[in-house]
Amino acid sequence: MSQKPLELILARNLMSALSTPAFLVDEGGVLVFYNEAAGLLLGKQFEELGTVGAEEWGALFGPFDGSGEPIPYDELPLVTAVRSGRPAHAELTIRSTDGSDHAVEASAFPILTAHGSQGAIAVFWPQAENGTGAAA
Amino acid sequence: MRVKLWGTRGSIPAPGPETVRYGGNTSCVGVELEDGSLLALDAGSGIRTLGLTLAEEPARLHILLTHLHLDHIMGLVFFAPAFRSQTELVIWGPASPEASLRDRIARYISAPLSPVEVRELPCDVSFRHCPETEWEIGSARIRAASVTHRGPTLGYRIDEGESSLTYIPDHEPALGADLDRLDEDWISGFALARETSLLIHDGQYADPEYPAHLGWGHSATSHALSFARRTGARRTVLFHHDPLHSDEFLDGLGERVRADWVALGGEEGAIELGAERTEYELPCQLAGSLARA
Numbered sequence: 388m389s390q391k392p393l394e395l396i397l398a399r400n401l402m403s404a405l406s407t408p409a410f411l412v413d414e415g416g417v418l419v420f421y422n423e424a425a426g427l428l429l430g431k432q433f434e435e436l437g438t439v440g441a442e443e444w445g446a447l448f449g450p451f452d453g454s455g456e457p458i459p460y461d462e463l464p465l466v467t468a469v470r471s472g473r474p475a476h477a478e479l480t481i482r483s484t485d486g487s488d489h490a491v492e493a494s495a496f497p498i499l500t501a502h503g504s505q506g507a508i509a510v511f512w513p514q515a516e517n518g519t520g521a522a523a
Numbered sequence: 524m525r526v527k528l529w530g531t532r533g534s535i536p537a538p539g540p541e542t543v544r545y546g547g548n549t550s551c552v553g554v555e556l557e558d559g560s561l562l563a564l565d566a567g568s569g570i571r572t573l574g575l576t577l578a579e580e581p582a583r584l585h586i587l588l589t590h591l592h593l594d595h596i597m598g599l600v601f602f603a604p605a606f607r608s609q610t611e612l613v614i615w616g617p618a619s620p621e622a623s624l625r626d627r628i629a630r631y632i633s634a635p636l637s638p639v640e641v642r643e644l645p646c647d648v649s650f651r652h653c654p655e656t657e658w659e660i661g662s663a664r665i666r667a668a669s670v671t672h673r674g675p676t677l678g679y680r681i682d683e684g685e686s687s688l689t690y691i692p693d694h695e696p697a698l699g700a701d702l703d704r705l706d707e708d709w710i711s712g713f714a715l716a717r718e719t720s721l722l723i724h725d726g727q728y729a730d731p732e733y734p735a736h737l738g739w740g741h742s743a744t745s746h747a748l749s750f751a752r753r754t755g756a757r758r759t760v761l762f763h764h765d766p767l768h769s770d771e772f773l774d775g776l777g778e779r780v781r782a783d784w785v786a787l788g789g790e791e792g793a794i795e796l797g798a799e800r801t802e803y804e805l806p807c808q809l810a811g812s813l814a815r816a
Contacts, residue, residue, distance in 0.1 A: 390714035393669040399709060400699030501620050501675075502655060 416441030530569020546799025560661025726761025
């Protein structure tokens with residue numbers, strides 16, 4: 388296994404201590420970690436799932452827009468952040484492994500370093516009552 | 524490869540009768556390669572005495588800085604070879620988005636903190652950001668990687684033949700992490716220290732002291748032991764002693780560390796607390812390679 392960049396290590400360590408659900412992808416878009424709070428939301432802890440390749444992890448948990456339509460992988464905030472190097476935000480619905488849906492707001496931001504992009508982090512909150520469910 | 528500890532103290536020099544055995548100088552390790560190349564790892568106050576041992580003849584010297592905290596660069600303006608025109612001095616260090624290595628070091632080597640400016644140094648000095656990829660100095664291959672500390676900080680690995688030295692004097696790999704459970708690729712500094720012949724690693728705090736210093740960028744001794752065990756380092760020297768730790772305190776700490784190491788399944792004699800002027804010949808044998816000059 389190759390050594391992870393320090394910035395990803397520090398991000399994982401921080402996320403592990405948070406009660407806010409959070410996802411971490413590397414510079415290639417591979418899902419390399421999500422925290423315990425995210426595991427509760429998704430119905431499966433990261434230790435059970437392990438890393439998931441780019442293009443694959445989106446489909447595991449939905450996500451859907453306000454109309455119930457699947458959001459294309461390329462339009463997910465986390466993907467936007469890691470590809471464009473810019474923050475992104477969206478309201479979306481995540482489907483847990485037990486079949487329950489969770490309307491959330493997702494904010495993603497890139498991990499930019501002196502050596503370029505190392506990945507991105509997304510954090511989730513329960514969607515506000517008047518949420519539109521539109522993907523950014 | 525010959526390795527000599529010229530400064531083992533962290534944070535600030537701690538001279539005095541209570542620190543004569545482990546030493547009061549801040550971080551500096553001298554390395555002499557098989558082809559005669561000379562390296563200094565960090566330029567704490569210990570580099571002053573290293574400089575005094577070097578002959579006054581043309582020389583190319585490399586200083587590898589882990590980071591620019593004062594205890595790691597304070598000896599630069601007292602390094603005698605820097606004041607000789609026949610010296611070529613190459614200073615390596617971490618890149619920063621804020622300013623070049625030269626400009627950041629010049630904040631210290633300039634008024635009002637210093638009587639001389641970088642441009643006034645008589646030697647031929649150059650400053651180089653450590654590359655992301657391995658590079659060569661003399662007969663050794665050098666690798667640098669960012670490690671968990673405050674601010675841009677590197678650890679180094681020096682490979683020469685079958686021997687390797689890993690130097691990570693300021694390191695808090697257990698910050699927010701369980702070193703005993705993490706996959707190895709998620710442990711800060713792991714690749715630098717994997718199965719190294721000699722690991723020189725931060726061990727600033729006794730375990731009861733650590734909670735009051737969480738996030739300060741340094742390790743408790745138990746974290747250093749876990750790191751050494753996970754990486755498979757063949758011999759480990761704990762380094763960057765807290766300035767408040769007397770010889771007497773460090774003697775007691777060393778006994779506990781050795782016992783803990785054996786309890787973890789480590790080889791007896793494979794871990795020790797660094798003492799100033801101790802020398803190691805690599806590849807080192809566990810018995811009999813220790814010498815004090």
